[in-house]
Amino acid sequence: MKIAKDTLMFILEASKSSAPDEFAGMLSATGEVITDVVLVPGTESGETSAVMQLFMLPNISTIGTVHSHPSGNRRPSSEDLELFDRKGMYHIIVGAPFNESSWTCYDNKGEQVRLEVVDYKFKEEEDNW
Ligand SMILES: [Zn+2]
Numbered sequence: 001m002k003i004a005k006d007t008l009m010f011i012l013e014a015s016k017s018s019a020p021d022e023f024a025g026m027l028s029a030t031g032e033v034i035t036d037v038v039l040v041p042g043t044e045s046g047e048t049s050a051v052m053q054l055f056m057l058p059n060i061s062t063i064g065t066v067h068s069h070p071s072g073n074r075r076p077s078s079e080d081l082e083l084f085d086r087k088g089m090y091h092i093i094v095g096a097p098f099n100e101s102s103w104t105c106y107d108n109k110g111e112q113v114r115l116e117v118v119d120y121k122f123k124e125e126e127d128n129w
Helices: 005-018 047-055 078-086
Strands: 002-004 024-030 033-039 064-069 090-095 103-106 116-118
Touching: 002 005, 005 033, 005 064, 005 090, 005 103, 005 116, 064 078, 078 090
Parallel strands: 002 033, 002 116, 064 090
Antiparallel strands: 024 033, 024 064, 090 103
């Protein structure tokens, strides 16, 4: 699995601007590339509430989750692991200082997985004449 660089940048920026509150969303992919983040409405501050908001989402077509740990400790909590198990195969946790190396992707069992960052050409940028 891969993630579009622009999507990762969006996640990092959103997590940074949400801090000290958590940022949370669902991941959606185009083929093999994660290209979209579905924002979770009404996410409140605090680890538990962000996770609970994700639990309450209907089963839309997503492949995983993303949320931030403003503390910078990117280890999944027990609530996170429960969420991972229910909500797809790819789960990103972003931590302070919210740069390109301060994120980790986990699978549904909480094992770290490698996510390749790729330049993805979004439809809007295509030159279709
Ligand atoms: Zn968490």
